[in-house]
Amino acid sequence: MPEKDYRLVSELVRPGDHLDLPDDGNVVVEPAERPGWVRVTYFKRVTRVPFEDDTEVAYVN
16 A cells, blocks of 8 residues: 655645645645745645665656
């Protein structure tokens, strides 16, 4: 069974923009350094999915 976990999300948005925020999380809204923007920080619930194949991935440069 997959594990439930959380990821910290921090986004810059303009007042009035729509975000999908979790119902059960604490949301922090603070002014950003950019005029006319705010920083929204919250924990987003994610599902950790185990992989069967743990071999190294080859990257192309």
